[in-house]
Amino acid sequence: MIRVLIADDEPMIRAGVRAVLSTDPGIEIVAEASDGHDAVEQVRRFRPHVAVLDIRMPGTNGIEAAAEIRRTVPATGVVMLTTFGEDDYILQALGGGAAGFLIKSGEPEELIAGVRAVADGAAYLSPKVAARVVAHLSATGAGALAGRRTAARERVHTLTARERDVLAFLGGGLSNGQIARRLHLVEGTVKAHVSSILARLGVDNRAAAAVVAHEAGVVDPAHTP
Structure with missing residues (x-):
């Protein structure tokens, strides 16, 4: 079983992510968190294979949480959930060691594929995220x-x-x-x-x-x- 933690400050988003992942019998949701600090604590407690983090949360955000998880519980892979318009955050998360990036408005199958890929040690960029990252890099003065x-x-x-x-x-x-x-x-x-x-x-x-x-x-x- 792939053990997963979900962290998002919006209860409805957490419920939606849980509902999608629960359709896969090989995935188990072991904990939820409403902010980055709690996410890190829950990861330390439950040692999930994958932490699915909202990129923007109050207090400790997803980027900071991902970096702390990578430092303290490196066996847990991190999948970031993002929305359009958060390209700078995506670039920061890349530097922080996140292994997967998904658009919240993407297809449910992508969420499952991303969690499975990261649990298996792979990187996962949804096609929409990859396209936006490349386009954003081209427009940053670089x-x-x-x-x-x-x-x-x-x-x-x-x-x-x-x-x-x-x-x-x-x-x-x-x-x-x-x-x-x-x-x-x-x-x-x-x-x-x-x-x-x-x-x-x-x-x-x-x-x-x-x-x-x-x-x-x-x-x-x-x-x-």
Whole structure:
């Protein structure tokens, strides 16, 4: 069973997330929280596999909670729930170590897929989030979209051919085990490739690497679960 904590300051959103996740018999909701501080305490108490956090909450927000969870309970993966217009928060959460990003108005199937992916050690960016992150980065003064795509392709070009294959699947939200099966490799080899990819790209986590993959245009439907 995948043990999940839900944190959102709006009871109706928590109820909706619980209802969606409860349709999957392999997922168990072990705790709920209404703010980031309580979320961290509940994660320490219940040690869930995944914490689903609203990106904006009163007091300790989701970004701060995600960073604290990563520091104190690194075995718990974090999925951030966001709305359109919160692009800056998404970028901060990427830096804080969150592994999954979902739009609240997205399809219910995406929520389940995101929780399952993060529980399995993968990164999960909903297509809408990935598109918004790439578009937002292009408009922050860091260069035009074409320039960012060129820079991302240059970074990806430093990878070996096999590492580029792994990155494409990583960007599609696949876990190490799923990538291993697609590429007919042992999982330990894929794990080593992922570590090398993160180092070569200069990013801290799989979700940030997934953004680079989307910017470079190496992710297509064939690379999704």
